[in-house]
Amino acid sequence: MELSIGDELPDITLADQDGAWIKLRDFANQPVVVFFYPKDNTPVCNIEACEFEAHYNDLKNAGVKVFGISKDSVSSHKKFATRFHLEYRLLSDVKGEAEQKFGVGRKLFGLLQNRVTFIFGKGGKLIHTIHAQFNGRRHVDETLSVLNIETGSH
Known part of the structure; x- marks a missing residue:
């Protein structure tokens, strides 16, 4: 499910693109955005990843x-x-542990992961x-709006 x-940021540890282990709960003292996407190097995923990168400094400067x-x-x-010169961390969920803990469903007969973004406020509660x-750009636009972040680029 x-x-x-209001739910808490799940307690999960995954490897990032450099092989470093990242424990999500370690960041519960600041706003956290976790976006689940189906697959690297696919059209909508490329747009979403690049949009998050285009606004990464705005997010980082806001402490996110x-x-x-x-x-x-x-x-x-x-x-x-x-x-794509991504500065933020990509986490590998090969076993589907994070997908399960966040309750991210699957589409197309279970073959395709849902595209879902979770925004947690300070204190690690889902807001x-x-x-x-099929709209990777919306995830970033809505994230910026929800967190009330002024953008300096785009």
Whole structure:
């Protein structure tokens, strides 16, 4: 079952694109954005990843941590992050542990991960969820709006 407003940031540790282990709960003292996307190097995922990168400084300057999660491997994430010059962390959920803890469903007979963004406020409580399977740009625009972040680029 998908996380609901007020739920805590799940206690999960995943490897990032550099192989470093990231424990999400370690960031519960600041706003955290976790976006689940289906696959590295696919059209809508590329747009979403690049939009988050285009506004990464705005988010970072507002004290927000950003994490992208998919079932792709660490090495796939490394290539993806390098290709698009992504500064935020991509987390590898090969076993589907984060997908399960966040309650992210699947589409197309279970083959395609849902595109969902979770926004946690300071204190690690969920304040907003965004669903837009085929609109990667909406995830970023709505994130900025929900967190009331002024943008300096785009």
